[in-house]
Amino acid sequence: MTKDSNTPTVRTEEIDxxxxxxxxxxxxRNAIDGATARALATAVDYLEAHEDLRVGILTGAGGVFSAGMDLKAFAAGDMPIIEGRGFAGITRAKISTPLIAAVEGYALGGGTEMALACDMIVAARNATFGQTEVRYGIVPPEGGMVRLPERIPHNIALELLLTGESLPAERAERFGLVNELTEPGQALTRALELASSIALNAPLAIEAVKRVVNERRAFSDQDAFVDQDLITAPVLASHDAQEGAHAFAERRQPHWQRR
Structure with missing residues (x-):
């Protein structure tokens, strides 16, 4: 049985x-602006409010997961951050339902951070992850610096964070970031199969497992976000941050002024 719901930027579907x-x-490229962030937060609230929904899957249309923050919208002052819930209403939200990312194509910047906020990642072989923020004068404060070093080797995480270089899905799978690789176009299909195997199990047991595993790390995550925000707030509010967004929108090289 399926049930569909749609907004201009987010589609949802219930499948068994x-x-x-x-x-x-x-x-x-499924970049996140303010309206999309609010629609995603609403979708997650719906998932959490309905006990008959055992597992969630987050994916993107058109063969792309998400290019992250909509830098053109950011340059115009539109922030895709939801108070208390982070980027796209997901990255700092407390979500009790298991959530799987089904990744095709690009998952860059905030796209990688959304995938990191999920419990599992299924990715097509042509998928690409990456924290590209340093190239635009900003940093990845919504999980990139907190979660990525916990999911892959510390030195590899630093390499990616400091260079802004991409991480191909096959390399990500070798590091344990990706649970399963699929052929292109099959990530959602495999994610549905994985979700179905989870949904067959006892709902109270599923909820308890996720709660115990996540709360084991909860305090360290919360502290890390607090400490991180003190360091990165001046960067995100800097002239260079605006310059990076404007340079992207105007398709030119940024001119950094260290202010």
Whole structure:
């Protein structure tokens, strides 16, 4: 049985206890603006409010997961941050339902951070992850610096964070970031299979397992975000941050002024 729901930028579908959330801005490579962040937060609230929905899947339309923050919107003052819930209403939210990222194509910047906020990642072989923020005068404060070094080797995480270079899915799978690789176009199909195997199990047991595993790290995560925000707030509010966004929008090289 399926049930569909749509907004201009997010589509949702219920399939036998599985809730599929699809970012639907393919012309913008599913980059997240304020409206999309609010729609995603609403979709997650719906998932959390319905006990018959056992597992969630987050994916993107048009063969792309998400290019992260919509830098053109950011340059115009539109922030895709939800108070208390982070980027896209997901990265700092407390989500009790298991959530799987089904990644095709690019998952860059905030796209990688959304995937890191999920419990598992299924990715197509042509998928690409990456924290590209340093190239635009900003930093990845929504999980990139907190979660990535916990999911892959510390030195590799630093390499990616400091260079802004991409991480191909096959390399990500070798480091343990990706649970399973699929052929291109099959990530959602495999994520649905994985979600179905989870949804068959006892709901109270599923909830307890996720709660114990996540709360084991909860305090360290919360402290890390607090400490991180004190360091990065001046960077995100800097002239260089605005310059990076404007340079992207104007398709030119940025001119850094260290202020």
């Amino acid at each position: 206890g599985i809730f599929v959330i699809t970012i639907d801005r393919p012309k913008a």
